[in-house]
Amino acid sequence: MGASDTYDVVVIGAGPVGENVADRARAAGLATAVVESELVGGECSYWACMPSKALLRPAAALADARRVAGAREAVTGELDAAAVLARRDGFTSHWHDDGQADWVKGIGADLVRGHGRLDGPRRVLVDTAEGGRLVLTARHAVAVCTGTRAAVPDLPGVAEARPWTSREATGSHTVPGRLAVVGGGVVAVEMATAWRALGSAVTLLVRGGRLLPRMEPFAGELVAEGLARAGVDVRTGTSVAELHRPGGSGPVTLVLGGGERLEADEVLFATGRVPHTADLGLETVGLEPGSWLDVDDTCRVRGVEGGWLYAVGDANHRALLTHQGKYQARIAGAAIGERAAGREPDTAPWGAHAATADHAAVPQVVFTDPEAAAVGLSAAEAERAGHRVRAVDQDLGAVAGASLYADGYRGRARMVVDEDRGVLLGVTFVGPGVAELLHSATVAVAGEVPLDRLWHAVPSYPTVSEVWLRLLEAYRG
Template identity: 60%
Template structure:
């Protein structure tokens, strides 16, 4: 067994791990990334990039068909083979050599293999050929192994070889009939994509609406759009059993049997911590890591859990955000600098408590940041909800018959925004302004002076303020 020492050892070379390593190296420390799969991780190869590439053509065609004059130019259908090839180009055809080149150029070492904790500040990496390397971290070990698709305990489901999100984003052809188990953002996005690419999609959602956890209007709008595109959306439907019958997937549900060629399981995520040696340091394998706001594991002086692995906000951009904060805290502690742990210090992650932005890339898009009305209610915060149609000059220019909504949750004591949700075509581009307003706690009286350009969709900000003032 060979032995090496670094200031920081990072388990997992996805976008979160890469950013932790990059920050600490730029801060003057040494770092090594340990990765058993592709460098770049889930987002680059199986999640954000390929899924949005699959969806983009559908979105563009929808926008073109919604503008008279442009509509007449759309005389054909989406080229499925070209769409899948474009998708594959965004994953570099599942070749991570470009990412490896970036890692090397950033001054970060890389070791291929499965890393497991073997004691305090110690990681043993087992390569594919069985050889082992013992790594000692002088300052910190950061677990950035992310999350994986969860499979619910449904009789027979594991035996039908179901798709997870990885299979859904990397498939080489559209299945004739696709059953989607789950109506969250993955289920809704993949239903949108594969229905447009030629599949007959059925969405089976256990709850009474899609996109639970978001404003109800968002799930309602996406359900209407999916149904209009030909997707069979079934709500309040419990799946109780699964089997293969002459190659078909058969799901037994509270609403009868459903048959398809493939089934996508998209019911949530689980921490990828089952095989990283947590038991060696007194933690429970398979659980999310409990961390403080500097992303350090509770009760430890050297172990960090960053990104999906801590379960706080399972989004790529939030993993990168946490990585920047954790990396800064690691460097500060290594160099003897005081680490300020108050809100909004450069060493803490606090935005993932109540200011997380997200976009669901369905048709229409759903863009949200901060608290929903229900979350404000649950927190006992005095608030008012402003819910208006997204109707301004900019939206009518963007698309004929543009339909959308803007929903603001406003703290009536402090007169600041608690949360904002936009539903409609291309509303993801409105989100950063909303995020700044929520994170910055910009008083409503100041937002009156943030004049939106005419005629843009951003003029909806003025309509929200007018509706709030009454």
């Protein structure tokens, strides 16, 4: 860091979101400091997106081979767990952040290592990694990009049980013989998929009645079937009452809601996320420590006098996904630059400085087997929002390209149509390899492409994308 402790912009958190805010601020010619207490690159690079997908990809590749006659006969063994874990380590750069730290410096931003917290308007107090203390002052903006941390329920025995969270689940260097996974959301089903493929005996404990409750019901149903086929013991309507792990080592015993006991070598709690804002000094600017930060479409925090505080990414609770956080960062960084130049940013719907997609076109892929991919609103969400909708379904296995992709292909697609405007509000695909279908749906939803125009976007034959033609045919009758 240079001699000056005053910057145009101070970014707290150097994950992908903070990096993108800094990049856009620097592109606007603003002097920028980035404060990071852990690894530059954040959760996604070292404990979430990258390592989890590195664990899941070998399982998907093996499953794809086994679904095609002629290829399945060539598959003579199981995954090499050591090789999978070593490949995972490569994608995390072995938990070293030199490359990403150099990138921050390369854009002309100053990297400050240490724990940053607000200390009144436009001030950030940093306890540095070397044991010192710095005060950084921002002329224009402070951006909070601290993300979230795993939520672990306060159950009897949970501290002694030393449960896994998503970090241990993506970073473990050994394969547990028996793994209990508590939760029914994305992290739970993906980690159940990965560790079962690596050889663990996995039990998935879901308090609710179905998996992936925020997606169309059929998504959770097909993913549950896939997990069961892989050998995962899926138990819905099951809660955990307490845990026992005497001395904090050896097997852990889970006492379930009905009194049944389940023994495992490790237990993963994938039961949601909470904002990483408890020790951020929010109270010094009139906000509640540990709270989600309410923002407008430029990611500026509401209720802070002077409009200098921004919260970008997971901390604002708009869409807890890396790609949405990076999208918000591009919007927020540009808006900060506009305001610093004395111009009002374009915040009209779908304007250059409005994170409108957070409301209408959020895409997400669940990398299980089968994959589940969705964008926009489910049919139930659209109806609750007051839209007059029609849901159109298609058996993906009946599409020629899908039948070539895998023998006995099982999958389903749904598009949710706004009947009054003739545009798509949401699309969901479930099946092997559907992740790469999702961006076409995202373009259609975000672009509000009329169905009459979409009819002229001709899918190539024979590809899985031909499902678009079948869905439109079904809609037209």
